[in-house]
Amino acid sequence: xxxxxxxxxxxxxxxxxxxxxxxxxxxxxxxxxxxxxxxxxxxxxxxxxxxxxxxxxxxxxxxxxxxxxxxxxxxxxxxxxxxxxxxxxxxxxxxxxxxxxxxxxxxxxxxxxxxxxxxxxx
Numbered sequence: 001x002x003x004x005x006x007x008x009x010x011x012x013x014x015x016x017x018x019x020x021x022x023x024x025x026x027x028x029x030x031x032x033x034x035x036x037x038x039x040x041x042x043x044x045x046x047x048x049x050x051x052x053x054x055x056x057x058x059x060x061x062x063x064x065x066x067x068x069x070x071x072x073x074x075x076x077x078x079x080x081x082x083x084x085x086x087x088x089x090x091x092x093x094x095x096x097x098x099x100x101x102x103x104x105x106x107x108x109x110x111x112x113x114x115x116x117x118x119x120x121x122x
Contacts, residue, residue: 002067007057012070014049016042031070032056 012029019026019038027049028036037052039045060067084092096106 001061004054004057004061007061007067008054010070012053014046016045016049027052029053029056031068032060 012031015028015030017026017028018024022038024038024040025042025045026036026038027045029049032053035052035056037045037048039048057067059065092103092106096103099106101109
């Protein structure tokens with residue numbers, strides 16, 4: 001079993017999402033279930049998140065709860081192939097040209113925007 005300091009030194013991914021209903025920002029750690037907090041500014045939310053992560057890890061160690069190590073990005077290449085209808089391909093090319101960026105950049109933008117809408121913070 002690792003120590004608190006060893007877990008604190010691990011690169012746990014932090015997700016920051018703007019709270020469009022209440023205002024401020026919600027921060028969570030996907031690899032630490034139910035470890036989340038909020039703040040009125042990004043800075044205060046991140047400060048609170050650092051405290052929340054430490055408190056979560058302390059409680060898990062005290063209670064003997066299994067603590068998962070952060071997922072590694074080494075398992076992901078950053079590439080995948082996708083077959084799409086020709087009409088959608090044309091639309092993506094035309095929209096990316098209007099934006100003045102490559103179709104790859106435009107698709108990454110669309111995917112990340114949609115992914116942020118569906119990210120589960122709790």
